[in-house]
Amino acid sequence: xxxxxxxxxxxxxxxxxxxxxxxxxxxxxxxxxxxxxxxxxxxxxxxxxxxxxxxxxxxxxxxxxxxxxxxxxxxxxxxxxxxxxxxxxxxxxxxxxxxxxxxxxxxxxxxxxxxxxxxxxxxxxxxxxxxxxxxxxxxxxxxxxxxxxxxxxxxxxxxxxxxxxxxxxxxxxxxxxxxxxxxxxxxxxxxxxxxxxxxxxxxxxxxxxxxxxxxxxxxxxxxxxxxxxxxxxxxxxxxxxxxxxxxxxxxxxxxxxxxxxxxxx
Amino acid sequence: xxxxxxxxxxxxxxxxxxxxxxxxxxxxxxxxxxxxxxxxxxxxxxxxxxxxxxxxxxxxxxxxxxxxxxxxxxxxxxxxxxxxxxxxxxxxxxxxxxxxxxxxxxxxxxxxxxxxxxxxxxxxxxxxxxxxxxxxxxxxxxxxxxxxxxxxxxxxxxxxxxxxxxxxxxxxxxxxxxxxxx
Numbered sequence: 089x090x091x092x093x094x095x096x097x098x099x100x101x102x103x104x105x106x107x108x109x110x111x112x113x114x115x116x117x118x119x120x121x122x123x124x125x126x127x128x129x130x131x132x133x134x135x136x137x138x139x140x141x142x143x144x145x146x147x148x149x150x151x152x153x154x155x156x157x158x159x160x161x162x163x164x165x166x167x168x169x170x171x172x173x174x175x176x177x178x179x180x181x182x183x184x185x186x187x188x189x190x191x192x193x194x195x196x197x198x199x200x201x202x203x204x205x206x207x208x209x210x211x212x213x214x215x216x217x218x219x220x221x222x223x224x225x226x227x228x229x230x231x232x233x234x235x236x237x238x239x240x241x242x243x244x245x246x247x248x249x250x251x252x253x254x255x256x257x258x259x260x261x262x263x264x265x266x267x268x269x270x271x272x273x274x275x276x277x278x279x280x281x282x283x284x285x286x287x288x289x290x291x292x293x294x295x296x297x298x299x300x301x302x303x304x305x306x307x308x309x310x311x312x313x314x315x316x317x318x319x320x321x322x323x324x325x326x327x328x329x330x331x332x333x334x335x336x337x338x339x340x341x342x343x344x345x346x347x348x349x350x351x352x353x
Numbered sequence: 354x355x356x357x358x359x360x361x362x363x364x365x366x367x368x369x370x371x372x373x374x375x376x377x378x379x380x381x382x383x384x385x386x387x388x389x390x391x392x393x394x395x396x397x398x399x400x401x402x403x404x405x406x407x408x409x410x411x412x413x414x415x416x417x418x419x420x421x422x423x424x425x426x427x428x429x430x431x432x433x434x435x436x437x438x439x440x441x442x443x444x445x446x447x448x449x450x451x452x453x454x455x456x457x458x459x460x461x462x463x464x465x466x467x468x469x470x471x472x473x474x475x476x477x478x479x480x481x482x483x484x485x486x487x488x489x490x491x492x493x494x495x496x497x498x499x500x501x502x503x504x505x506x507x508x509x510x511x512x513x514x515x516x517x518x519x520x521x522x523x524x525x526x527x528x529x530x531x532x533x534x535x
Contacts, residue, residue: 100523105443106497106504135529137432138479139498140394140439141472148392152406156384159410160377160417243364 099125103132123300123318124339238273238313245311247275257310259348261328263290268321270301272314274330277306277347285335288314289342291350293324300339301328365423365430372420380417388413390431391438398442398499408441431472443501475533482532486525493518494525 095118101107102115119125237243249255259274272288280286285305289298302317333344363382371379391412395405412434416422423433483491489511496502496510504522508515 097519097523100526101497101504101519103526104494104497104522105440105501106507106522108503108505131530132526133436134432135526135533136439136498137429137435138475138533139483139494139529140435141390141431142476142479142483143393143397144390144472144476146393146396147389148406148409149402152392152409153381153384153388155406155410156413157377157381159414160380163414163417164375164377237366243366 095125096128099128100132103129103136124303126318127303127339238271245275245309257348259328259330259350261288261350263325263328265322265324268319268323269316270314270319271316272302272328274304274306274312274348275310277310277312277330279310280305280332283335284332284344286312286347287331287333287339287342287344288317289329289331290319290323290325291327291329293326295326298329298342299323300341303333303339369420369423372417380413383416384413387431387434391434394435394438395442395445398439398501399446404445405442408438408445412437412441439498446501478532479529482529485532486528489513490521490525490528493521497522 095115098107098111098115102112107115119129247255247258255276257274257276257278259272261270261272263270270290274286277286285303287303288301290301291298299319300317301319302314304312304314306312327350329349330347331342331344332347333339333342337343363379365383365386368379368383368386372383388409392405392409395408396402399405399408423430483494486494493507493511496507497504502510504515504518507513508518511518
């Protein structure tokens with residue numbers, strides 16, 4: 089019996105939050121290191137979410153909607169900063185008034201001019217920083233929208249191939265070793281046979297054993313996405329591959345047949 | 354009603370993206386789509402309409418403050434919200450601080466739950482699976498899930514051995530999965 093099978097009861101109880109503290113801590117330690125148990129936990133939570141959904145029926149009262157609307161109106165997510173121009177209008181010069189008499193007054197005027205110049209420079213710097221901030225915010229929003237579109241399961245994904253050719257299973261892995269970021273897209277994958285699942289593998293450049301990089305099931309069109317699976321730090325990749333694996337049992341090393349493999353950049 | 358929602362064709366991710374930009378209308382559309390799920394789950398656990406409304410408000414305000422907590426890799430929005438609603442309601446029931454951050458909850462559901470019709474079809478299967486379970490098995494599963502009891506507490510309440518309770522819960526979940534896979 090594998091360690092995962094032994095832990096199956098504990099995982100079910102953990103997903104329910106029904107483990108005692110000591111057992112929970114022990115299992116959490118194991119979960120930090122075990123990809124297949126984390127995957128099983130996600131599946132268990134998925135099953136349990138369906139149990140939760142069986143409660144569907146009662147509608148919240150209208151006052152609950154109004155309460156939320158009032159709360160979000162009172163807490164705008166992007167509060168507008170006071171425009172720089174408004175603050176520039178209130179300069180030290182107009183606030184302090186014009187000094188009337190003698191050398192002391194002249195001295196004060198000179199100090200005032202110096203402060204005005206400093207004030208103006210600071211405002212320019214502030215305006216420049218605001219512009220940079222707004223520009224970066226806009227770029228970030230664009231990036232968010234791009235990623236959201238790429239990952240949206242409802243987005244239409246059409247692959248174009250040479251006329252007359254039958255679409256072949258394909259995948260594209262985009263891997264950033266420094267930050268352990270991995271995005272993988274697959275298309276035209278054959279439907280899964282019963283009790284099988286696809287698994288993505290990272291082949292390290294140092295020739296060591298392949299590293300599990302996520303289990304997945306394609307949608308009805310054969311498309312699938314894997315985003316940032318848990319990976320060890322600082323692994324240089326030589327290649328990626330997808331295999332067809334038994335759904336149950338360990339997923340720590342490939343047991344099944346390769347479906348698509350990388351061809352390098 | 355979701356069917357009257359003018360944004361019914363807008364995807365969940367598109368709404369989340371709009372909420373990221375501070376779009377209050379998108380937040381209202383998301384609320385209209387999923388508030389009954391969150392409220393029903395919280396009401397089932399808490400058995401108190403006021404407390405269920407508090408959980409509802411708390412979850413949607415968290416989404417408003419941090420819409421990035423949900424992304425497609427966390428699974429289906431309906432399922433994700435149902436799990437978070439259940440967890441928050443149990444926390445409220447047991448008068449404890451929330452145990453997990455909404456950003457840490459990942460849920461994997463293979464079924465399509467986007468439309469009410471899809472959800473209703475799957476729910477019929479799940480309710481059928483629950484009805485088909487032996488009563489002690491269903492009861493152990495429901496006590497753990499909807500009352501937030503640990504296996505020791507269930508054993509104490511029912512007078513059954515701890516191992517039996519564990520096995521029943523596991524068997525209940527397995528039979529649920531079997532019915533869903535069919």
